[in-house]
Amino acid sequence: MSKIWTKAQIKCALEEAGMTLTGLAELAGINPSQMRSVWSRPSRPAEKAIAEFLDVPAAELFPTRYPIRKSSLLSAENEARIAREKAARLSDKGAAA
Structure with missing residues (x-):
């Protein structure tokens, strides 16, 4: 089991x-204020x-921020499904007319 890290x-x-x-911000090329506000x-x-x-894995240090979840609305699979459904609706409208 992962250790829970505090600030x-x-x-x-x-x-x-x-x-x-x-110092870590300078090494990583990150703005120091961005690092301090982590x-x-x-x-x-x-x-x-x-x-x-x-x-240490970032998910272990910052468990409430990980894992990164991809929105289902933006996923490629969902986009393809939406396009198929839209095409089917358009073809149904064309057949009905």
């Missing part, structure tokens, strides 16, 4: 490794940088 534990692990959020706002680049630095 304090994540910051402590970074500090134990001699790293700060600002606790209150989702930021995939910041979350990924922290996870890679600590060698």
Whole structure:
């Protein structure tokens, strides 16, 4: 089972490794304010940088933000289904006329 990390534990692990959020932001090429706001706002680049630095999956560090769910409305499979249904409706209208 995965460990549940708190903000304090994540910051402590970074500090134990001699790293700060600002330093990690510079290494990762991320705006430092974006890195510091990772606790209150989702930021995939910041979350990924922290996870890679600590060698811990981002989903374990930020479990409420993962997994990334793809909207069913935007999925390619759903788009194809919608197109088929629309074509069928149009052909039904043409046959009825």
